[in-house]
Amino acid sequence: MNYYMKHNIKTIGSLLILATVLVSVISCNKFLDRKPLSATYADINQGALESQSLGLYNTLRWAGFSTLPWIDFNSIRDDDAQKGSSLTDGAEINAEFETFKYTKDDWATNTYWNDHYSMINLCNTELHWADSLKATDPASLRNIGEAKFFRAYSFFELVKAYGQVPLINFYYTNPADGVKPKATIAQIYAQIDSDLDSASKLLPLNWVVAGTNTYPGRLTSGAANTLWAQTYLFRQQWSNVVALCNKVINSGQYSLATNFYDIWKDGLNGAGKNGPESIFEMQSFVGAAGANWNATQWGTSQNVRQGGADVSWNLGWGWNTPTSVLNNAWDNSDPRKNMTILFSGQSDGGPSQGGYGAVVPPYNAASPGSAGTLDQPFWNKKVYSDPSMRAYTGQINSSGGADWINHRILRYADVLLMLAEASNELGDGATAAANLEKIRARARGGNSSVLPPIPFVSQAQMRTAIKNERRWEFAMEGYRFYDLVRWTPAADGIDANTVLSPLGYTPRCQYYPIPQKAIDLSGGVLVQNPLW
Template sequence: MKKIYLLILPILLLLVSCSDFLDRKPLATATEGDLTVGGVEGKVFGLYGDLRAEGVSGLPYAFMHTMRSDDAIKGSTPTDGAAYEQIADYYKYNKAESWLTLDYWNAHYTMINDCNDILQLMDSLKLESAGDIINRAETRFLRGYAYFDLVRTFGAVPLINFKIYNIGDANIEKSTVAQIYTFITEDLAYAAAHLPSSWASNYAGRVTNGTANGLLAKVKLYQKDWAGALSLCETVINSGNYSLLGSYDKFFTEDGENSSESMLEAQNYVSSNGTTSYNNNYNGSQGVRGSGDWDLGWGWNVPSQDLVDSYEAGDPRKTTTILYSGGSDGYGLTVPASLGSIQPYWNRKVYSNPARRAATGIKYANWLNVRLLRYADVIMMAAEAANESGNSAKALKYLEMIRARARGGANVLPAITTTDQAALRAAIKKERRAEFAMEGERFFDLVRWGDALTVLGSKGYTDKCKYYPIPQTIIDKAQGKLTQNPDW
């Protein structure tokens, strides 16, 4: 079994101080007594538990980031979460309270609140050692990450960058999208300047300056700062700290976790006998919905027919991404054809090795890490930013890096050669879909490209759907300080 670190239980209560909980020794390999740098390092470890919270990287994450795109449909059975099918597949958004959307909002603000608590503590104790500065940088990265999710999903949101002492302190007006992006940029730039380039193996999963630069590049890309995005991507690429795995398929297995291609993962763990676990429901909620040996999950968030039909001929990424009812699982087993009566396709990127299941008797693959940022994304962002900057030669170089790895030596996926900016833009968009299908990028890509209405309009999408309405429960508790998103 692999070793996993930074496994602190998530804190799920919105706007509640984390100090009492984190005074306990972290439930991981490293404890406060083992730490050698940074006076609050144990508390910072707790933030990685927040990253693993269901609302941050579990089913609510899949719902907001993937199920709303043309890559996926709600899945499962018609009677299982029927209301969510209307939201995810037909854009009939509901501002009333629901556990998926409310948990997404609450868990992100819990993470932000916990970051603010740590930063306030560091300020009050004037902690400025070299280790403390790294801890501050980790904290600011994770806060910036949480706000990036929120601003992409909801648009303008309250900017809380201070410790909450009384619940009423959180009742503030929304900041603009531009203000939120400025704040995210400041947090990530600080993180990039002060985080190390790597960690020892016993700290697998901790963020690095490459992680910060990679996410900051994405922030720049969303703002159409092509030069800024390209510069940051090339800083990561030229660092030599990351590389694409030889096999696309391997990245989504246990062997691919915290690998040279990984830049940020929510760290999950389940012991071999299932008695110890730190995980969320991201994998189990998407597992094959069957019976007996094929009762592997709830069957939510499944590939759409549109995604199945979108791949180029022979693209090996198709079989890595899509598990077919009645087809091979890639490990020597055949998925029962009878499961096609529930769903014809399943998300293979959350599918576990049957040998692991057989050896432990555990079927839901909740031990698999959730991939949140990977090196291939940095390369694809570099290709896009280069093309938009008018440098087709550089864009083609980066695009070929992705296609070469994808084809794996097979005579498929011919190199793209066009230097026409519009044609190359279309090729890059198509490549992003194939490379990151079912990984939470597609919906936001369509929105930022201005393609969402064209691609999703026939399913009910309108311009107001680019931002999800703030849960009405949150609006009500704000006592008039927080207004709903436009048109909702």
């Protein structure tokens, strides 16, 4: 079965596929990990817009946000991640994203574009109804905050990927009204700022009711401020980054997980889900024997893949695998390395390294697909599935599934490293070093012989140290490509032009070409990006 058949290709029928998705906003499934039985709707104080807000979280499970298109745009364009899987599965993606031979009409870019604009349309619809209803009750105001967050999140993903894009920030029913030319990048960011300013004020600090986190994974003011800080980091507006990161820190709602590997544990006890470090994560749930499925294929798309007759280790599709560049560059003394990279032909490290005591089949470079072997030498351990969950859900090895794994979208470690980076750029080396040390201290896990503290010596020295720390801390999570882009050009050579040029990157590759189908359907109103 080829890549397009296997991964449920969508037919692109209009510029943004907006009108056809309106019906889905009312029909959301059970929210996230479900309302606890002890809570009543009176406790939660549902607003008139509740069903529409819950539909936005459901939309976050679409492919453009949670599986292959997101991975293509955010992860495998860097030097540390590659397509993975088998040689033949999605071979064209290897050329388009790994070697920067972008195309204008690929499934991945069409899906990424359409899914994000579909989310924007759903947000616009909810905000239109909020205005029509003149909704001012507390629950509805929280719903408005959710819609504004998701609209900002979608525009931020689009502006990073494509640069100038249409600014569709209004409700309409006539599809022709949604055909707009590209707005400037400054105009897109102005909309993002406006939405996140509102979201940060309207969203609650948490969703605790009577001591219980009523809606695990639901948006908070901390999520809005963290995303907003990310957008300012991308624009190098350092003072705003510092202010927003300090808001998140001073809220007292978050802390680093004690052990790095704990973050990724999605077992029966759910130890890693929605932990103290989680600011926002996409929720996935699969019950016993597959019951009450309300999940994504985030984990499935990246887990170990085994082809051929032997499928005892076929845990997923095998995308987004570490490269030899990452393995060779990463010092073996950093405990995070063995908690991030799962090595073919070796023990998975056991519980102290995020494993389960299994021995991974060997890599066979000479004969891919041979019985008892794997097609890749390295795998993304941050989505390595728990055997007890495979048995519990019925997604046993041969079925190639891990649909219960959450996507950690925003975590507290990023807040600390953003604060470190921005403080350093503002000349506050002490704050930069202190926050860098918080990350390294957690990573060393009490072993003082590794990852020694890095004192501030100079702004340039600290800048490079923070860049390297982001590489190790967030490996395989989809940060590095856009980090390299925003650091370009850089005197230390840690930038997109220097690091990615051996893979085929040139300055025009910062932005992906606008999908040709979107241009055609606009009747020429939408124009292609420069140099494409």
